[in-house]
Amino acid sequence: MIHTFAFQYRKKNYYFLFESENSSLLKIERPVFLYFKKKYGALNEVEESEYSSVTATDIAEIAEEEAELVRRGVIGVREVKTTLKRTGEIKSLCLNVCHACNLTCSYCFAAQGTYHAEAYMPLKTARAAVDFLIEKSGKKRNLEIDFFGGEPLLTLDAVKAVVEYARGACEKAGKRISFTMTTNGVLLDGETAAYLNETMDNVVISIDGRKAVHDALRKTVNGGGSYDAVIENALRFKKIREKKRYYVRGTFTKNNLDFKEDILALSDAGFDQISLEPVVLEEGNPLAIRTEDVERIIDEYESFAEEYIDRRRTDKWFNFFHFMVDLEKGPCVYKRLNGCGAGDEYAAITPEGDIYPCHQFIGKAEYKMGSVLDGSFDPSVQKIFQNSSVYTKESCGNCFAKYFCSGGCAANSVTHEGNINKTNAVYCALMKKRLELSLGIKGVEKKLKIEN
Amino acid sequence: MKKIEVLYDNSAKNDNTVYGCLECQSSCQSACKTSCTIGNQNCLKKEEKINVVKKDAPVL
Numbered sequence: 001m002i003h004t005f006a007f008q009y010r011k012k013n014y015y016f017l018f019e020s021e022n023s024s025l026l027k028i029e030r031p032v033f034l035y036f037k038k039k040y041g042a043l044n045e046v047e048e049s050e051y052s053s054v055t056a057t058d059i060a061e062i063a064e065e066e067a068e069l070v071r072r073g074v075i076g077v078r079e080v081k082t083t084l085k086r087t088g089e090i091k092s093l094c095l096n097v098c099h100a101c102n103l104t105c106s107y108c109f110a111a112q113g114t115y116h117a118e119a120y121m122p123l124k125t126a127r128a129a130v131d132f133l134i135e136k137s138g139k140k141r142n143l144e145i146d147f148f149g150g151e152p153l154l155t156l157d158a159v160k161a162v163v164e165y166a167r168g169a170c171e172k173a174g175k176r177i178s179f180t181m182t183t184n185g186v187l188l189d190g191e192t193a194a195y196l197n198e199t200m201d202n203v204v205i206s207i208d209g210r211k212a213v214h215d216a217l218r219k220t221v222n223g224g225g226s227y228d229a230v231i232e233n234a235l236r237f238k239k240i241r242e243k244k245r246y247y248v249r250g251t252f253t254k255n256n257l258d259f260k261e262d263i264l265a266l267s268d269a270g271f272d273q274i275s276l277e278p279v280v281l282e283e284g285n286p287l288a289i290r291t292e293d294v295e296r297i298i299d300e301y302e303s304f305a306e307e308y309i310d311r312r313r314t315d316k317w318f319n320f321f322h323f324m325v326d327l328e329k330g331p332c333v334y335k336r337l338n339g340c341g342a343g344d345e346y347a348a349i350t351p352e353g354d355i356y357p358c359h360q361f362i363g364k365a366e367y368k369m370g371s372v373l374d375g376s377f378d379p380s381v382q383k384i385f386q387n388s389s390v391y392t393k394e395s396c397g398n399c400f401a402k403y404f405c406s407g408g409c410a411a412n413s414v415t416h417e418g419n420i421n422k423t424n425a426v427y428c429a430l431m432k433k434r435l436e437l438s439l440g441i442k443g444v445e446k447k448l449k450i451e452n
Numbered sequence: 453m454k455k456i457e458v459l460y461d462n463s464a465k466n467d468n469t470v471y472g473c474l475e476c477q478s479s480c481q482s483a484c485k486t487s488c489t490i491g492n493q494n495c496l497k498k499e500e501k502i503n504v505v506k507k508d509a510p511v512l
Contacts (some may be wrong), residue, residue, distance in 0.1 A: 017456070019462075021464040023460065024460055024461055024465065025458075026457060026458050027459055029456075030457065049458060065454070065455055066456075074461055077463075089474075141475060172457075328460065332474075447459075450484060
């Protein structure tokens with residue numbers, strides 16, 4: 001499917017054409033942009049008037065170039081739907097080692113980390129979860145466990161015990177295991193940082209950006225701000241991490257729609273792997289992003305995109321998660337169509353040993369898949385997730401972003417629409433804009449490199 | 453091409469579809485927990501390629 005869009009960088013307009021079926025990206029002139037937009041979309045009144053002044057010779061030349069590109073298979077690629085076949089093997093676990101937290105973040109989807117019932121995972125349950133993973137992984141060789149909570153550093157001894165047990169069990173089973181952790185960073189002291197650096201393949205530390213923004217919503221149990229402790233710990237960790245993977249990851253809410261300043265604050269602080277994403281909350285929550293906020297958020301993303309390119313041309317280079325796009329060796333077809341794999345190849349385990357499709361489904365009884373303690377596993381829930389893809393979501397059919405968004409987050413769909421196969425309009429609008437900006441950044445950076 | 457500049461040409465790879473191995477460590481599953489899905493991530497093995505041009509994929 002052909003999609004055209006404009007991208008502005010430092011007062012210069014760039015126009016692009018994107019073929020979503022094969023991820024080809026073309027830079028086009030303004031008349032070409034109008035030609036394709038008229039053919040595959042709709043021109044507004046001003047554009048229609050402008051297009052009427054494009055000469056017949058120019059239109060003939062554009063049509064000739066278009067025909068050549070179609071002949072070469074660069075654009076105009078026909079969609080042929082892939083049939084996905086699944087084994088039901090699970091190779092990745094979100095291990096909720098505790099449902100407890102030392103922060104009381106206002107927007108937490110997990111009731112301040114407790115999921116409404118504070119609990120710590122007994123070692124017996126953790127071992128059963130590892131055994132479950134190995135058994136359900138079938139022929140998959142590479143397994144992973146993400147330590148999550150609550151706050152997993154509240155129970156570091158349990159984390160260490162799981163790492164030791166999983167390494168031994170996987171070695172016996174002929175599997176490779178890797179570990180990751182998501183932490184709020186409060187307990188990330190020097191000794192802990194050294195352990196995580198040695199053990200974890202990826203570590204994500206939650207920081208929301210500016211101190212005032214962070215402290216307003218990420219308070220300690222005593223009501224104080226957590227920024228000062230977290231930033232010091234995170235910077236120390238980043239320093240010892242060197243080339244190994246880490247992210248600082250924040251959340252923006254209705255309270256900070258000027259979130260560009262939060263991303264840049266994280267960059268200024270010295271981080272070079274940054275993610276900041278819109279909060280996921282039900283509409284009634286005062287912090288929730290609403291339809292009327294979309295325009296403001298899009299303006300902010302556009303403004304940030306220009307600053308992002310500028311910084312990446314200096315010694316302040318950094319990577320922003322939502323602008324990552326790979327047009328040469330992107331994700332495989334399965335990932336493109338099914339997304340993160342929640343409920344299919346990926347599951348979350350609660351401290352009680354219950355199995356859910358992912359951490360965001362915990363507590364939703366109709367999505368409980370079984371228990372690692374009694375060995376129960378209901379394949380019908382897994383089927384729901386296996387059968388959900390961009391093909392089953394009506395609004396994805398004619399969307400240029402579908403192979404990059406993969407139909408969106410299943411948990412978001414359930415939270416906002418009550419149906420895994422429905423998409424949320426706010427999410428879609430932001431996703432489409434972020435993809436256009438990602439492609440625009442990719443195109444401009446390539447052009448600037450060529451010109452330099 | 454005078455009016456159109458191809459920056460990323462993926463046409464030549466159309467015949468080399470790789471469906472994937474699902475042995476990847478996906479960022480959305482490992483630690484980051486974002487709600488944006490895998491789409492804007494790349495394949496860490498650097499071996500895969502989008503191409504939805506064949507009807508049947510192997511069982512994974």
